[in-house]
Amino acid sequence: MQLTGAQIVIECLKEQGVDTVFGYPGGQILNVYDELYKHRHEIKHVLTSHEQGASHAADGYARSTGKVGVCLATSGPGATNLVTGIATAYMDSVPMVAITCNVGVALLGKDSFQEIDIAGITTPITKHNFIVKEVEKLAETIRRAFHIAQKGRPGPVLVDIPKDVTANKTEFHSVAIEPEKRYTKNITEESLKQAIKMIQNSKKPYLFVGGGAVISEASQELLEFVEKIQAPVADSLMGKGAFDGNHKLYTGMLGMHGTKTSNYGVSECDLLIGIGVRFSDRVTGNAKKFAKNAKILQFDIDPAEINKNIVTDAHIIGDVKEILVRLNQKLEQQEHEEWIKKILEYKEKYPLKYHDTGLSGPFMVEEIYKQTKGDAIIVTEVGQHQMWAAQFYQYSKPRTLITSGGLGTMGYGLGAAIGAQMANPKKQVINIAGDGCFRMNMNEIATAVREKLPLIQVVVNNHVLGMVRQWQTLFYEQHYSATILKDGVDFVKLAEAMGAIGYRATTREEFQVAFTQALASDIPVLIDCIIDSDDKVWPMVAPGAAISEVFSEEDIKEEEKR
Secondary structure, X not given: OEXXXXXXXXXXXXXXXXXXXXXXXXXXXXXXXXXXXXXXXXXXEEEOOOHHHHHHHHHHHHHHHXXXXXXXXXXXXXXXXXXXXXXXXXXXXXXXXXXEEEOOHHHOOOOOOOOOOHHXXXXXXXXXXEEOOOHHHHHHHHHHHHHHHHOOOOOEEEEEEEHHHHHOEEEOXXXXXXXXXOOOOOOOHHHHHHHHHHHHHOOOEEEEEOHHHHHOOOHHHHHHXXXXXXXXXXXXXXXXXXXXXXXXXXXXXXXXXXXXXXHHHHHHOOXXXXXXXXXXXXXXXXXXXXXXXXXXXXXXXXXXXXOOOOOOOEEEEOOHHXXXXXXXXXXXXXOOHHHHXXXXXXXXXXXXXXXXXXXXXXXXXXXXXHHHOOOOEEEEOOOHHHHHHHHHOOOOOOOOEEOOOOOOOOOOHHHHHHXXXXXXXXXXXXXXXEHHHHOOOOOHHHHHHHOOOOOEEEEEEOOEOHHHHHHHHHHOOOOOOOOEOOOOOXXXXXXXXXXXXXXXXXXXHHHHHHHHHHHOOOOOEEEEEEOOOOOOOOOEOOOOOEHHHOEOHXXXXXXXXX
């Protein structure tokens, strides 16, 4: 049948099973939006307050479901406003398809009104991108975009369509979309045997779990693997929930704000098994001193991650779930009683702690965990509150912490929370933000209200850029340059002005009451939580130091006494 390009876009989205898209219309994409209107009962469109909010919402939708998130924008500034969200998705391996529309083919390259080379701009931050200049190639291109976004290591793909292509007609035939197959061709018997031999020879193994284990949905296989090896488990920020945070062998996050148990344990182990991790600088600290007593065994789907940051002694390239399935079939039960005993002693000796009086970030995160019984989707912005959310909420399931790890995007959380809530209407979604992050995209409260989403926005308000101030305090002689936010912004009034419910909490009791009331609400709620400007995230590793040099507030006080 003959269809316009705009009709083909919608039919291809339906082929892929897309039920929700996020975007903002404009002149060049009007043909697509006209077709969206006609199919509004099949594909829900969420109009965000800003295109960046749309890209973050598509990201949150994807992370919370494993499906491809879709965002739409018009040409020029509409398209460029997606860039930060696309880069965020790229750094964290999130499957996303961004569809933009441009000026007509004849106007490309002529500095036409609202023309931009969005494909050129996004080349470094996408798995692939396309400019579709012929309507005959449109359906094939959109199908390829979804395939690329999901294949192997996921990531964002951009499709840019000139306006006349959305109006032109061509023959269209619907096709059945086959599920993506897991990447296994490089999982060899030789690599499996080598890994098993290293595991069997190890006396002090440690597992380090990252976002790849979440993406591959490998939680069950990971649990079996851990219990067969009898090894302690640390995770990265992106790996939260892949392994149950309440398990006896779980020791907490690794790296700059990791637990002392994980940092000491990894520094002392004789075999470190990295599962779906890229060994980022925030994890390794001084790479030359990282796990220097250990052999490194890495499982990852992306060959580019092997030996990129940390040199491995052996590796297996492939889908993490498939790697673990095959290892579990071949691996005999291991015992490391003395090693486990030592790590459990570390856990008892070095628990995560915080001040026992006053309202603080850690207290709020623990209270959120108690009141939700650990059954919520936690979204964060970036900074101190993000680390507290990683440290003090016990994630027992994958896809329950949605956060910008690689790019560290301030302003990410509220849009992502909207996407996660749209995808999971029966789950409680909570965005935890610092006041500095929240003000970057706080306009998306209006979107949440319009969509009648029962999400909860917790603002950890210390009136400063908290993490930057922490560094200024510790490493820059308390030169608080451009990090103080003591202005007249009233977040409660702001929430109410946008149609949400607003509460302010200055004590533990006020927060407990406000959060209980927020859980009972069926519309968006904002809680403005006032904490001390000098609260810090502990423990910490100084930049450039080894992770074994991790220190706490108590360590600083002891040092000052000497």
